[in-house]
Amino acid sequence: MKIFISSDMEGTAGVVDWSQCLAGNPEYEYYRGLLQDEVNASIKGAAAAGANEFLINDSHSSMQNMRPDKFEGNARYLSGRFKPMYMMQGLDSSYDAIFFVSYHGSMGSDGAVLSHTYNPRAIADVRLNGKVVSEAGLNALVAQSYGVPIALVTGDDITAEETRIWAPDVVAAVVKTSITRFAADSMHPVEACDLILNSARDAISKLKTMSPPAIALPATIEITFHNSDFTNMAAWLPGTKKTGVKTVELTDEDPLSLFRRFITTVLLTRSIVEWN
Numbered sequence: 001m002k003i004f005i006s007s008d009m010e011g012t013a014g015v016v017d018w019s020q021c022l023a024g025n026p027e028y029e030y031y032r033g034l035l036q037d038e039v040n041a042s043i044k045g046a047a048a049a050g051a052n053e054f055l056i057n058d059s060h061s062s063m064q065n066m067r068p069d070k071f072e073g074n075a076r077y078l079s080g081r082f083k084p085m086y087m088m089q090g091l092d093s094s095y096d097a098i099f100f101v102s103y104h105g106s107m108g109s110d111g112a113v114l115s116h117t118y119n120p121r122a123i124a125d126v127r128l129n130g131k132v133v134s135e136a137g138l139n140a141l142v143a144q145s146y147g148v149p150i151a152l153v154t155g156d157d158i159t160a161e162e163t164r165i166w167a168p169d170v171v172a173a174v175v176k177t178s179i180t181r182f183a184a185d186s187m188h189p190v191e192a193c194d195l196i197l198n199s200a201r202d203a204i205s206k207l208k209t210m211s212p213p214a215i216a217l218p219a220t221i222e223i224t225f226h227n228s229d230f231t232n233m234a235a236w237l238p239g240t241k242k243t244g245v246k247t248v249e250l251t252d253e254d255p256l257s258l259f260r261r262f263i264t265t266v267l268l269t270r271s272i273v274e275w276n
Contacts, residue, residue: 001051001204004148005042005075006087006094008113009035009060010104011155013175013192014224016184018114022061034068034189035102038154038175041193042099042246043072045200051096059087060102086118086263088142088218097151097207098143099200105158105178106134112158113176113184124246124270131165131217138262140166140213145256149210151203154196156184169210173199220251221262225269234265255275 008020012035019025021032031083043054049180054075068077083089105112108125109132117126118136126133128141136153143150153160157248160172173196176186187195225231225246235242239261241249250265254259 001047001097001274002053002055002095002099003043003046003051003099003204004091005039005054005056005101006059007035007039007066007101008087008103008135008155009058009065010116011102011159012038013120013186013189015082015102016113016182016186021064021114022190023065028063028246032065034036036070037062037189037193038196039101040070040072041196042101042152042154045197045202045233046097046099046204047073048197049201049204051204055090055095057083057087057090084260084263085142085238086266088139091142091146091148093148095146095148095170095213097210098148099150099152099154099203100136100150100163101154101196103136103153103155105135105156105162108132108135109158109162111178111179111180113156113181115158115181118266119269122225122230123223124226127222128166129219130171130222132162133166133221134159135167136163140145141215141243141255141259143167143220144213144215145254145259147209147212149212151207151210154199166213166215169206171199171203171206195258204213207213215254215255218251218253219255219258220249220250221258222247223262223265230269233268233271237264237268240265247275
């Protein structure tokens with residue numbers, strides 16, 4: 001049984017500030033260790049329920065946050081930047097389940113700790129078919145394309161709620177409760193890992209009752225940017241329609257094509273940030 005694990009970092013128990021999850025800061029080394037522990041807990045739980053093959057796609061920041069020799073389950077490690085499928089690189093229809101480990105809430109959420117949607121310096125809000133959507137929801141487009149269920153999500157309480165919109169069957173390991181965008185009530189790291197392990201085992205045991213995401217197609221992504229610079233550049237892309245000073249829309253019958261176009265838009269917005 002093959003498990004695809006997409007790992008972020010903002011959802012790790014105890015993480016409440018960018019300084020804790022960005023390389024080069026004094027606290028980063030400690031918190032990257034907590035992230036690795038949570039990823040390993042998900043592997044151990046899945047393995048206890050019969051999973052035997054794991055791919056971890058490191059999806060946070062520069063995407064090189066963990067130590068390959070420390071993974072449980074002889075897991076493969078997909079790391080590094082400029083991945084065409086970004087947080088979902090490596091997924092295909094051969095996988096049995098998807099885990100989202102240490103995920104966070106959307107930029108449009110009400111106070112999810114460290115909330116953002118792919119690029120916080122450019123994107124103010126993203127909606128999928130009219131609903132506020134998180135990174136987990138956008139990534140569900142890829143899960144739907146390959147027909148793989150999202151079985152587990154770990155992170156804060158708001159992240160769990162937002163993920164259930166697109167993956168109703170998902171098992172959620174809530175390791176912290178958001179207080180504000182920069183404050184949370186977190187479980188002790190050992191208890192958080194225990195919860196993730198048990199939740200992963202539970203998710204695999206329920207896998208036969210789970211279905212892949214079923215997002216209505218054609219699907220539309222609406223992006224609201226912080227200013228018109230981003231809007232005007234995004235509109236350069238074929239099939240992207242400017243709908244307001246700060247908004248664009250992308251629509252497609254193919255969920256994978258729609259996701260790719262969204263990621264291309266994100267990469268364009270990063271180039272504007274660099275110029276400024």
